[in-house]
Amino acid sequence: MAPELRVVGKPLPRVDAYGKVTGKTVYAADFTLPGMLFGKVLRGTEPHARIVRIDARRALTLPGVRAVISAADVADVRYGGALKDETVFAREKVRYVGQPVAAVAAATSEAAEAALAAIDVVYDPLPAVFDVEGALAPGAPLVHEAWETYSAIPILYREGNICNRARILAGDVERGLAEADRVFEHRFTTRMVHQGYTEPRAAVAAWDSAGQVTVWSNTQLPFEVQNTLAEILQLPPSRIRILVPGIGGGFGGKLRVGVEHFAALLARKTGRPVRVITTSEEELTAAYPRQGTIVELKTGVTRDGRLTGKQGRIFFDTGAFAGSGPGVASVATLILAGPYCIPNLHLEGYAVYTNKTNCGSFRAPSGPQANFAVESQMDIIADALGMDPLDLRLRNIVREGDEGPTGQLLTGVGLEECLRRAADAIGWNDRRPGPSRGKGIACGWWTTTGGSSGVYVKINPDGTVALNTGAAEIGTGALTGAAQVLAEQLSVELSDINLVSADTYSTPFDFGAQGSRTAFSVGNACRAAAADLRRQLFALASRQLGVEPDALELRERHVVAGGKRVSLADLSRLSQQSGGGLIAHGTFIAPPTPYDTKRVEAHVYPAFHSPSFHAHAVDLAVDPETGEVTLHRYVVAQDVGFALNPTYVEGQIEGGVAQGVGQALSEEIVYENGRVVNPNLTDYKMPTTLDLPRIESILVQHPSAVGPYGAKGVGEPPNIEPPAAVANAVAAAIGVRITSLPITAEKIVMALRKETP
Amino acid sequence: MRKLPLSLTINGETHELLAEPHHPLLEVLRTQLGLIGTKENCLEGECGVCTVLLDGMAVNSCLLLAAQCQGRRIVTIEGLGGPETLHPLQETFVEHGAVQCGYCIPGMILAAKAYLDQNPEPTEGEIREALSGNLCRCTGYQKILDAVLAAAGVLAPMR
Ligand code: FES
Ligand code: FES
Numbered sequence: 001m002a003p004e005l006r007v008v009g010k011p012l013p014r015v016d017a018y019g020k021v022t023g024k025t026v027y028a029a030d031f032t033l034p035g036m037l038f039g040k041v042l043r044g045t046e047p048h049a050r051i052v053r054i055d056a057r058r059a060l061t062l063p064g065v066r067a068v069i070s071a072a073d074v075a076d077v078r079y080g081g082a083l084k085d086e087t088v089f090a091r092e093k094v095r096y097v098g099q100p101v102a103a104v105a106a107a108t109s110e111a112a113e114a115a116l117a118a119i120d121v122v123y124d125p126l127p128a129v130f131d132v133e134g135a136l137a138p139g140a141p142l143v144h145e146a147w148e149t150y151s152a153i154p155i156l157y158r159e160g161n162i163c164n165r166a167r168i169l170a171g172d173v174e175r176g177l178a179e180a181d182r183v184f185e186h187r188f189t190t191r192m193v194h195q196g197y198t199e200p201r202a203a204v205a206a207w208d209s210a211g212q213v214t215v216w217s218n219t220q221l222p223f224e225v226q227n228t229l230a231e232i233l234q235l236p237p238s239r240i241r242i243l244v245p246g247i248g249g250g251f252g253g254k255l256r257v258g259v260e261h262f263a264a265l266l267a268r269k270t271g272r273p274v275r276v277i278t279t280s281e282e283e284l285t286a287a288y289p290r291q292g293t294i295v296e297l298k299t300g301v302t303r304d305g306r307l308t309g310k311q312g313r314i315f316f317d318t319g320a321f322a323g324s325g326p327g328v329a330s331v332a333t334l335i336l337a338g339p340y341c342i343p344n345l346h347l348e349g350y351a352v353y354t355n356k357t358n359c360g361s362f363r364a365p366s367g368p369q370a371n372f373a374v375e376s377q378m379d380i381i382a383d384a385l386g387m388d389p390l391d392l393r394l395r396n397i398v399r400e401g402d403e404g405p406t407g408q409l410l411t412g413v414g415l416e417e418c419l420r421r422a423a424d425a426i427g428w429n430d431r432r433p434g435p436s437r438g439k440g441i442a443c444g445w446w447t448t449t450g451g452s453s454g455v456y457v458k459i460n461p462d463g464t465v466a467l468n469t470g471a472a473e474i475g476t477g478a479l480t481g482a483a484q485v486l487a488e489q490l491s492v493e494l495s496d497i498n499l500v501s502a503d504t505y506s507t508p509f510d511f512g513a514q515g516s517r518t519a520f521s522v523g524n525a526c527r528a529a530a531a532d533l534r535r536q537l538f539a540l541a542s543r544q545l546g547v548e549p550d551a552l553e554l555r556e557r558h559v560v561a562g563g564k565r566v567s568l569a570d571l572s573r574l575s576q577q578s579g580g581g582l583i584a585h586g587t588f589i590a591p592p593t594p595y596d597t598k599r600v601e602a603h604v605y606p607a608f609h610s611p612s613f614h615a616h617a618v619d620l621a622v623d624p625e626t627g628e629v630t631l632h633r634y635v636v637a638q639d640v641g642f643a644l645n646p647t648y649v650e651g652q653i654e655g656g657v658a659q660g661v662g663q664a665l666s667e668e669i670v671y672e673n674g675r676v677v678n679p680n681l682t683d684y685k686m687p688t689t690l691d692l693p694r695i696e697s698i699l700v701q702h703p704s705a706v707g708p709y710g711a712k713g714v715g716e717p718p719n720i721e722p723p724a725a726v727a728n729a730v731a732a733a734i735g736v737r738i739t740s741l742p743i744t745a746e747k748i749v750m751a752l753r754k755e756t757p
Numbered sequence: 758m759r760k761l762p763l764s765l766t767i768n769g770e771t772h773e774l775l776a777e778p779h780h781p782l783l784e785v786l787r788t789q790l791g792l793i794g795t796k797e798n799c800l801e802g803e804c805g806v807c808t809v810l811l812d813g814m815a816v817n818s819c820l821l822l823a824a825q826c827q828g829r830r831i832v833t834i835e836g837l838g839g840p841e842t843l844h845p846l847q848e849t850f851v852e853h854g855a856v857q858c859g860y861c862i863p864g865m866i867l868a869a870k871a872y873l874d875q876n877p878e879p880t881e882g883e884i885r886e887a888l889s890g891n892l893c894r895c896t897g898y899q900k901i902l903d904a905v906l907a908a909a910g911v912l913a914p915m916r
Pocket of ligand 1: 796797798799800801802803804805806807808817818819820
């Protein structure tokens with residue numbers, strides 16, 4: 001019989017909770033150094049223009065101003081992820097309103113502001129492209145005329161303003177559509193939305209006399225930022241030290257270099273520490289938001305509701321630089337397929353340049369946009385066939401042992417249970433419980449991102465345990481989850497674990513807090529380290545107790561054998577006297593997920609590792625006069641594999657739904673002719689306490705074969721289904737289908753008027 | 758610009774300092790006094806992470822001029838309790854898993870305290886109203902509401 005679990009699976013308080021409720025936790029935005037200067041960034045004011053002149057002479061004479069830098073002061077390098085198209089400052093031309101043109105350092109932030117206002121930049125405007133259609137039109141202006149000269153990973157398909165086109169091709173879609181009794185064609189659109197973390201992006205940089213720069217940053221990916229800074233500063237990575245203090249939320253918006261490079265460059269120029277922190281306006285005009293999209297779907301179905309083929313295209317408006325676009329366009333194709341068995345697929349994801357801010361990754365990148373289209377269309381199809389939307393889904397969903405769209409073998413598939421339990425909980429048999437009131441359901445799947453993790457685990461002479469990880473805690477509680485795994489494995493309590501994290505100088509490598517992977521990967525690295533420590537402990541204890549190592553076990557902070565026992569503290573001290581202390585290096589890399597390579601083209605992410613499955617159900621009312629939507633109940637059934645800490649798993653679900661509801665109903669970065677017209681938190685409307693119901697979480701547990709104790713990635717999925725679930729419920733409530741996000745009151749009223757003239 | 762001499766009572770301690778007349782309280786707290794438990798974000802009164810108590814009322818310290826606080830009682834999160842003596846709200850926020858990234862939490866706890874001091878037996882709806890000026894992007898607010906309701910249950914009998 002498996003031993004009873006003591007620490008994992010328990011709703012224990014997170015390890016960093018006390019520092020956070022007492023205000024003691026230091027976040028990057030709180031960090032200061034003696035003699036520190038304040039840096040600010042001058043941002044372009046034209047969507048597309050040649051820079052005729054930058055004149056900073058006047059700015060440099062202002063009191064307190066220490067430096068002004070622009071493209072001429074930095075190495076001419078392009079950096080980026082899959083595609084290296086970005087520069088620190090605009091060179092020769094600007095490509096979006098908000099693009100960095102220069103940066104200043106001054107004694108106070110007011111002096112830095114004044115300096116920005118005193119820099120004269122003369123622009124010569126160029127024709128610009130403001131949306132995907134414009135960018136793909138014949139003869140459209142190129143956002144990057146030299147795109148062919150940029151370096152990129154070789155598999156990308158690029159052409160003009162297209163910076164990647166990823167494909168899934170399975171079966172024969174023509175035949176699939178021909179076999180169908182009905183073919184449905186629809187188009188959906190979604191808008192650009194911001195991650196909305198409450199702590200702005202911030203960095204403080206300082207150089208030492210040996211030419212090493214240290215940057216305190218709230219990045220989610222310290223090791224990636226280290227490498228990017230190495231490119232920008234033209235230094236070996238070992239000369240760049242990234243430290244991550246507390247992070248006030250990231251949600252994918254703090255993956256890539258944000259302000260660290262400005263801080264480092266200004267600090268080098270002035271010889272003083274420099275801090276740079278973004279304003280809300282900068283966040284909403286020049287960060288890494290979620291791409292707006294256009295989705296076209298053509299889906300064939302038999303009379304009895306079997307999906308026979310699907311042709312789909314999703315276009316991401318990725319902005320002036322590729323950012324995460326090429327990868328996001330790839331992932332999207334797996335979401336376009338949906339968690340369904342469809343034998344014939346032709347799915348394409350396009351990342352398209354426009355003269356807007358550079359989009360990036362936002363919690364489940366591509367998930368909400370593609371799922372909104374797929375799951376809206378499923379309901380439209382069900383209605384047209386006279387079927388219950390739940391039945392249509394149950395007829396087509398993937399089950400244990402089925403094949404994914406690219407041929408991966410699916411295991412640990414809890415989708416049917418998720419759908420049935422979410423439907424039961426919301427009371428699905430009564431889908432229209434009253435006038436203007438309706439229920440909606442949506443389901444989906446997602447990945448647990450791979451990448452490697454390393455940890456050092458040390459047993460201290462008082463028996464406590466130090467967990468040293470390169471991963472950063474962005475708020476999800478993932479490192480508490482990993483620490484629970486370690487505590488369980490070493491037979492100690494969670495409160496015995498001390499966490500050291502995210503310092504590229506001293507912590508082992510970690511692929512970073514992204515892709516719902518942290519608890520999964522770091523947890524598994526902890527398992528490996530614990531296995532090593534157990535061997536070390538047993539070797540020592542065997543001599544101490546005179547018992548064969550095989551007869552030993554770990555229990556309650558001791559190594560025990562029958563009636564004999566010795567504490568971890570004693571063994572640690574013994575090791576310190578005789579063998580340099582107890583320490584282990586644990587590592588983990590998710591095994592590759594086999595797929596059919598012939599089914600993909602230009603695809604950066606061809607299979608979902610340890611996939612999770614989920615269903616959301618919502619009960620809402622629409623006011624037919626005002627169009628206002630009130631959510632009454634919201635249910636999530638998510639297959640989490642195994643809940644390492646149910647409290648924080650629920651917390652991820654509740655927070656993910658809140659963000660998703662924002663995208664569904666109110667959030668949009670509104671562009672007019674290349675300019676954001678709502679760059680403040682009053683006009684960019686994120687949900688408050690008054691906009692959300694209680695969210696009911698049902699934790700379904702079909703274990704992953706790979707994850708610690710069967711856990712799957714948890715953080716991103718709850719953000720995927722809310723737009724589709726809400727759209728479907730709105731349609732059920734008022735009989736009108738809104739095919740564009742956000743589903744604002746205004747759109748609802750307009751649609752209702754059209755319906756009933 | 759001439760700096761103003763100010764005498765501010767923060768967490769029961771009086772601080773004599775000089776501040777620019779246009780400087781908000783937030784700036785003085787964070788930059789001059791190192792009280793970084795009060796957070797900064799929008800600086801426009803839109804998010805609530807900078808919430809402090811002014812004579813017991815929750816206010817956005819990014820909008821309030823330091824000069825306006827002369828002679829009034831200011832409480833920041835640092836004044837609410839330390840690791841040894843947590844306020845019941847701090848305890849319930851930990852117990853109920855109301856904390857994720859934590860950046861909104863000092864402001865949230867102070868806004869909740871101001872409200873509970875006025876209305877010791879609130880309904881969930883009233884708490885939602887009271888906290889509607891404090892954005893949290895991580896939690897969906899649910900466990901925060903649970904924590905505030907639980908704290909009300911602990912505090913009420915103590916009054
Ligand atoms: S920083 Fe004061 S309300 Fe946002
Ligand atoms: S806990 Fe992160 S914003 Fe509230």
